[in-house]
Amino acid sequence: MSGSFTTTTARNIFYGGTLFFLLVFLALTFQNEQIIPQRDQREMLSNPQIAAGKKLWETNNCVGCHTLLGEGAYFAPELGNVVVRMGSKEAVKAFIQSRPAEGVPGRRSMPQFGFSDQDLDNIAAFLDYVSKINAAKWPPNVQG
């Protein structure tokens, strides 16, 4: 077996194979970029509240406890569909606002972030936008 299995060939296959599969992946990525405008609700982004809400989502590290479209931490509920689950943006805002600063004895509780009304509007706009993204019918039910 030793004579017929050369390091040079193995190395060439590594470089060639890697380049090859990288190209296939880039082609799939190119197609992805062409298709997602029909699914990602990008026209909603003309509303500046969404970008502001996304930034609040990030700078308060919400993903450190929650998932968004299933990605993040598994300590707190999925938020990709929270506007649907709670029924309205107002309900989401009221929930965030009502969190006790000292938590709930013995239980997990969301911190009180002290958001302004404007912040809350932005966050709700962002979560509403995410809920409208076409995520291939995920999650399986409204509980997330």
Added chain:
Amino acid sequence: MSSNTASIAVQNPAARPGFSLLDRYHPPGDLAIWVFILAELLAFGVFFAVYAVARMKNVELFNAMQPNLDRSAGAINTVLLLAASWCVARAVAAIEHGRRAASARWLVAGIGCGAGFLVVKLFEYAAKFAAGINLATNDFYMFYLSLTFFHFMHVILGLVILVAVWLKTRAGAYSAADHHGMETGAAYWHMVDLVWIVLFPLVYVMR
């Protein structure tokens, strides 16, 4: 290598000196390419299986869509790939007899047929893209485009390998005694051909 296998190898007139039985009867070409070929065949095999499952779940759609494919283009391409494989096999046979120039000519013929496949396929794709078909059109077209495109890329890779082998042949790198590299390239090309022989009937013809 143990002395035992060495003595058997020497007794066998076909055995090249210094090689054990295992070496003599391993598949032609470098073993490393065979690992890669098996991995590729596995990927295609799983892809075909997933196609079969998806078709089973939605036979009406697949049957309604299949006639839209260009079967004559597919048939021409089948002939082209088979011809290319034959040429490549002739090239290996020629180099085994030390006929370097003939071997190079057979390789050019093989590369020509392979390039012909790409041209026919591009026309086929152009017609589909002009009709606004992409990976999101429906399940059938998703599989049609995915499978044929993945194979198309393999034809390109196979051709790149054949061109490299051809250049080396012209440079005199292979001989009757040593054409290990050409066998390695040829093995990969035959895999590309083999996959098409399964893919074409599966996607274009079978109902």
Added chain:
Amino acid sequence: MQYKSQAVAKPYFIGALALFVAQILFGLVMGLQYVVGDFLFPHIPFNVARMVHTNALIVWLLMGFMGAAYYLVPEESETELFSPKLAIALFWIFLVAAGLTVVGYLTVPYATLAKMTGNDLLPTMGREFLEQPLLTKMGIVVVALAFLFNITMTVLKGRKTAINTVLLLGLWGLAVMFLFSFYNPDNVVKDKFYWWWVVHLWVEGVWELILGAILAFVLIKITGVDREVIEKWLYVIITLTLVTGIIGTGHHYYWIGTPEYWQVWGGIFSALEPIPFFALTLFAFNMVNRRRREHPNKAATLWALGTGVMSFLGAGVWGFLHTLAPVNYYTHGTQITAAHGHMAFYGAYVMVVLTIISYAMPLLRGRAANSNKAQVAEMWSFWLMTISITFITLFLTAAGILQVWLQRVSDNPMPFMVAQDQVALFYWMREWTGVVFLVGLVVYLWSFFVKGEEKAA
């Protein structure tokens, strides 16, 4: 130790282990918060503990990789390191930056930290695993580039082997893919899509090249098998890794707004991802069985074999369990994912770094191997940590299956928090197993101080 500049690896290994301790302590805090929700609230909320847990892990593995590179590159290249001074300077910069970042996480609210560190200039923070402030991210880039310069120059002036070439490729790939962490569009679908180019293409792509190179190096040293044989295996394994892993990225593109074709492409290629890990296991056992010498460092051999087995189980088997779209539809974003993450990171990356530390540290301390007593302690720690991570994974898998059933499959799906209460028993078992892991880690650290009869290097 054949080259004196290899000594710069030592602080990297020590720094890595210190951060490992921090990672585990914060892991225990989080584990407890899962069942005692108000533990340390509101001073260290869960998200902060999680940032420390995951970021400490990433940084200590990077430190381990760097230490490994500083140790093995001079020996492979048969030349002294290009600049040992630069290596030491970078160590302190990296350690201080990591330390300051952790202090920042723990002492100021995250939003304030973002403001203080210029996140408004270029918002990159607050995305999973990429929570580091802009300054830290830029620091990582600078340190990585200077490190790569140092290593690349060393390889260029010395012998080029498959091992140091593959290692370099992996390290350069690591640095290049990290640049995508600076791309953060408002469009959530695009944000998530390219976020995976850092996360997936790291752990299921270029990091595996680093893993392969380190393991190949250690196996050459401890088994004495021909370099030729080991390098062939290395190339075959990393080919299989990238052939499956690059398009395997698609298994993250099922439910984030990306088109459905990823379910097929991602499913097929990621389903094949266990193959390279299986090859890695075969590789490790094959080489050890064909060994031509009895290396006195038995503990390093154990870690090397363990890396093969546990990476196959954690990354291969546990990854496969939920990688197909019809399964992932139900398991996506549950404790199943957490179970896979824990065993995969431990089995592949934690263990490979501990392998190189186990092999190199005795040599850096001037002996061929540790005393028998010290090695026995180290092997105890191997089994304690490995068995406890296995049970952590099993408990999280059980919690995950229950969670999926209660919250996603049953006729009357429960709300998230109600389902969490139902699976609390498994969280408790996971937490206690985590304590055993900590014990294992303490035994591991203690093994460095166990005296006994040592063989000279």
